[in-house]
Amino acid sequence: MEPVLEAKKIRKVYGTRSNLYPAINDISFEVAHGEFISVMGPSGAGKSTLLNVLSSIDKPTSGEVKISGVDLFEMKARDLAVFRRDRLGFIFQDYNLLDTMSLKDNITMPLSLSRTPVAEIEERFEKNFAGVWNL
Numbered sequence: 001m002e003p004v005l006e007a008k009k010i011r012k013v014y015g016t017r018s019n020l021y022p023a024i025n026d027i028s029f030e031v032a033h034g035e036f037i038s039v040m041g042p043s044g045a046g047k048s049t050l051l052n053v054l055s056s057i058d059k060p061t062s063g064e065v066k067i068s069g070v071d072l073f074e075m076k077a078r079d080l081a082v083f084r085r086d087r088l089g090f091i092f093q094d095y096n097l098l099d100t101m102s103l104k105d106n107i108t109m110p111l112s113l114s115r116t117p118v119a120e121i122e123e124r125f126e127k128n129f130a131g132v133w134n135l
């Protein structure tokens with residue numbers, strides 16, 4: 001079966017010409033459907049940089065990231081935004097919740113952005129979250 005994620009020769013260099021810092025140097029790996037992986041390393045090893053590149057939040061200096069065979073960095077910005085909204089889950093170290101919105105609105109925002117009918121949003125929220133967290 002085709003891997004769900006393919007990372008090929010990823011490099012990420014921060015800084016400018018006189019002060020270059022390679023945070024990731026030539027990483028390649030594949031993740032199969034249903035596989036569960038963790039990335040470990042000391043602070044500064046490049047874990048966040050790698051996750052940002054794999055999730056299309058940041059661009060690598062060179063290399064390729066494919067999800068289900070599609071090269072993320074060949075996609076148009078609009079298609080990439082739809083991909084992030086509909087297919088990607090990402091939990092940030094510092095949450096990145098919008099603090100002017102309720103927790104429920106933060107959770108359901110991707111559905112609102114994709115113009116899901118309000119009744120369906122309510123139903124899905126009730127089914128998946130309300131009972132669990134007593135919101």
Ligand SMILES: Nc1ncnc2c1ncn2[C@@H]1O[C@H](COP(=O)(O)OP(=O)(O)O)[C@@H](O)[C@H]1O
Binds near residue numbers: 044046
């Ligand atoms: N935006 C940036 N500009 C310059 N250097 C950065 C930037 N982000 C991270 N770095 C550097 O890249 C290296 C890897 O950082 P990071 O990916 O945050 O590591 P980790 O998440 O494993 O702690 C560190 O040396 C860090 O200082």
Ligand SMILES: [Mg+2]
Binds near residue numbers: 047048049
């Ligand atoms: Mg980090």
